[in-house]
Amino acid sequence: MNKNKINYLKNNLPFFKDLSSEELNNLILISYLKKYSKGELIHSKNSNCTGVILVINGQLRSFLDSSSGKEITMFRLIDRDICLLSASCVFKNLTYDISLEAEKDSLVLIIEGAYLKKLSESNSHVQKFLFDLTQDKLSEVMWIIEQIVFLNFDRRLANFLLNQSYLENSTTLKITHDAIANHLGSAREVVSRMLKRFENEGLIKMSRGTIEIINLEKLK
Numbered sequence: 001m002n003k004n005k006i007n008y009l010k011n012n013l014p015f016f017k018d019l020s021s022e023e024l025n026n027l028i029l030i031s032y033l034k035k036y037s038k039g040e041l042i043h044s045k046n047s048n049c050t051g052v053i054l055v056i057n058g059q060l061r062s063f064l065d066s067s068s069g070k071e072i073t074m075f076r077l078i079d080r081d082i083c084l085l086s087a088s089c090v091f092k093n094l095t096y097d098i099s100l101e102a103e104k105d106s107l108v109l110i111i112e113g114a115y116l117k118k119l120s121e122s123n124s125h126v127q128k129f130l131f132d133l134t135q136d137k138l139s140e141v142m143w144i145i146e147q148i149v150f151l152n153f154d155r156r157l158a159n160f161l162l163n164q165s166y167l168e169n170s171t172t173l174k175i176t177h178d179a180i181a182n183h184l185g186s187a188r189e190v191v192s193r194m195l196k197r198f199e200n201e202g203l204i205k206m207s208r209g210t211i212e213i214i215n216l217e218k219l220k
Contacts, residue, residue, distance in 0.1 A: 005031055008109050012054055012080055015125040023119060030112040036102040042086070045097040049089030049113040055081045058106020059167065062098050063182075072148075072185030074098060075140050076167065084133045087113030090120070148185070156184060157194050158219050161204070161211065171213040 043050040060077040120127040205212045
C-alpha cells in the first residue's frame with residue numbers, strides 16, 4: 001500500500017522531489033487511499049477540512065447547492081486531477097461552500113490539509129504548487145460564472161452536452177433531464193424544452209434516459 005501511495009505522490013506532485021526525507025515520510029504517513037462508490041458524497045459545504053484530493057481513477061463532481069435543493073455543477077475531476085477546494089484549511093480566512101461527489105466509482109488519494117498548510121510555510125515549492133493549483137481552479141470557476149451570466153441557456157446546454165460527450169468518450173449520453181437540470185442549476189422543464197428544440201433542429205435524438213448527439217459540428 002505504501003508503495004502505491006509513494007508512486008501516486010511521486011507521479012502527481014511536482015514538489016515531491018524537493019521534499020526532505022522527514023517531509024516525505026510525514027507526507028506518506030498522513031495521506032491515504034480511499035474508494036468511493038458512484039453517487040457517494042465525499043465532501044460537503046458543512047464538512048471540516050477533508051484534505052487535498054487526488055483522483056487516481058474515476059470521476060468526481062464539484063457543485064454548489066442551495067437551501068431549496070437546487071444544484072449547479074462547478075467543475076469535474078478525472079484521472080490525475082487534484083482538488084484543493086476540499087481543503088479550505090490550507091488558506092487562512094478563506095472558505096469554499098462546495099460539495100464533492102463521485103460521479104463514477106472512484107479511487108482517490110487524500111492528503112491531510114493541515115499538514116500541507118504547515119509544509120507550505122517552510123517549503124516554497126509546496127507553496128507555489130498550492131498557489132498555482134488554486135489559481136487554475138478559480139479560473140475554471142470564473143469561466144463557469146461567466147457562462148451563467150453571459151451565455152444564453154441554449155449555448156450553455158450545448159456546451160454541457162459536448163463536455164459530457166468528451167468525458168464519456170461517446171456521443172450516446174446516459175443522462176436524465178433532471179440530472180442535466182442539476183448540473184446547470186436550471187429547472188427540468190426548461191431543459192426539456194431546449195432539448196426538444198435541439199431534437200427538432202436535428203442536433204440530437206432522445207429516448208428514455210438517453211440523449212444521442214447526431215450532429216456534433218452543428219452543436220458546437
